[in-house]
């Protein structure tokens with residue numbers, strides 16, 4: 001069930017559950033090499049990774065905003081439940097006016113599409129500039145393995161179906177009232193966190209800065225093969241955990257189960273329910 005909205009600044013924020021992503025543990029990586037990777041796998045202790053998939057509904061006086069759009073119907077029945085969650089809240093798809101995409105991967109962006117039509121017929125879609133340009137680059141596509149080309153198809157479909165309503169975001173700009181972009185490169189080149197500013201306690205929606213909240217908070221050198229640039233992803237992960245703990249932000253993201261605080265623990269960090 002969808003939890004009640006929580007207020008941050010001018011927005012009421014609701015977490016929408018889209019599904020569960022399952023992957024073999026072979027996708028786990030470690031920046032320090034194989035021995036450290038084996039230790040991380042021991043710590044995980046399960047035969048597969050089960051990763052929740054989330055997106056977010058924000059409501060303010062100007063209307064409704066989504067942060068990420070879920071998976072839609074493209075990846076089968078285990079995904080796409082954010083649509084039903086929106087419907088259960090009494091929200092029609094044409095009421096969504098603005099959609100902020102953290103990065104152009106399927107579990108965050110395929111929900112924008114309804115076959116050959118836009119699923120959200122009235123929405124403007126704000127997308128990281130660096131993702132749009134990378135995933136629209138034919139030379140980059142050609143050098144990317146087949147099984148990692150999803151973002152390229154998404155960029156093409158997005159431009160076609162939302163023609164004239166796609167806006168690129170970059171830098172540290174305020175992209176909507178009360179929402180700042182926070183660059184988190186590495187998982188993709190343009191990955192963007194969206195910081196919902198609040199005088200007391202802001203909320204950072206960090207996309208895929210972490211996929212495995214316990215493991216990667218305790219050791220930010222742990223990554224997944226889905227990180228396009230693993231070394232940069234590690235740096236972004238460490239930096240953002242540090243910054244969130246220092247600023248006292250709450251965090252959530254595409255693969256985090258709720259709202260979390262970030263604290264330091266040993267050499268790493270710990271997320272706690274908030």
Ligand SMILES: [Zn+2]
Pocket residue numbers: 105107108208254255
């Ligand atoms: Zn993801």
